Amino acid sequence: MIEVLVSLTVVAFGLLGLAGLQARSMSFQKDSFDRKAAAEVAAQMAERVRANYDGFTGGNYNLTMLPADPTPNAIPVCADPQNCTAAEVAARDWAMWQIDLRRRLPVSGAYLVAPANSTQMRLIMAWQEGKGDDNQAADPICSVAPVNINDPQYRCFSWILHP
Numbered sequence: 001m002i003e004v005l006v007s008l009t010v011v012a013f014g015l016l017g018l019a020g021l022q023a024r025s026m027s028f029q030k031d032s033f034d035r036k037a038a039a040e041v042a043a044q045m046a047e048r049v050r051a052n053y054d055g056f057t058g059g060n061y062n063l064t065m066l067p068a069d070p071t072p073n074a075i076p077v078c079a080d081p082q083n084c085t086a087a088e089v090a091a092r093d094w095a096m097w098q099i100d101l102r103r104r105l106p107v108s109g110a111y112l113v114a115p116a117n118s119t120q121m122r123l124i125m126a127w128q129e130g131k132g133d134d135n136q137a138a139d140p141i142c143s144v145a146p147v148n149i150n151d152p153q154y155r156c157f158s159w160i161l162h163p
Contacts, residue, residue: 031129034155037104038125042159044100045123048093049114049163055086055093056163061114061121063094067128067149069109071102101125109149120162129155 049056072095078084084092094112101108107128114121126142126149141156142149149156 031155034105034127034129035157038127038157041097041101041104042123042125042157042161045093045097045112046161046163048097049121049161052086052089052093053163055090056114056121057117058086059115059117060087060090061094061112063110063112065098065101065110067107067109067126067154072098075099120160123159123161124156125159126154126156128153 049061052060055061075095076088076091078088078092098110101110105125105127109126111124112121124141126139139149139152139154139156141158142151142154
């Protein structure tokens with residue numbers, strides 16, 4: 001009888017360990033999904049900028065969206081629908097991209113700097129990862145102004161894009 005009780009206790013601890021392992025793997029799966037979504041929207045922004053190269057060289061893609069900023073309700077329209085300017089296309093690109101970013105990563109922000117006459121741009125994205133560890137420090141990439149998110153719940157990535 002005692003042997004059965006001991007074996008049941010060992011099996012119970014084993015199953016408890018497996019449940020913890022399953023919960024941890026689900027957390028890693030969510031993190032992987034968020035990273036994939038961030039990489040996809042970063043590639044989308046690079047493609048938008050490539051399509052509006054005049055706007056890129058003119059410095060129209062220096063934009064910031066913090067996690068607390070509202071998602072745009074309306075996409076800006078061009079003054080002349082037959083002939084949009086590079087700045088108007090950049091504004092439309094940014095608004096449509098913000099909507100897609102917030103759809104994929106709800107509590108997120110982005111900082112895009114593309115200096116005039118440059119060959120590259122820098123995109124920093126931040127999104128809420130979930131419950132942060134109390135002992136975990138804030139992500140140093142998130143400390144870049146104007147993003148400046150000093151919260152361990154946020155994950156940040158930085159890309160250098162060449163349109």
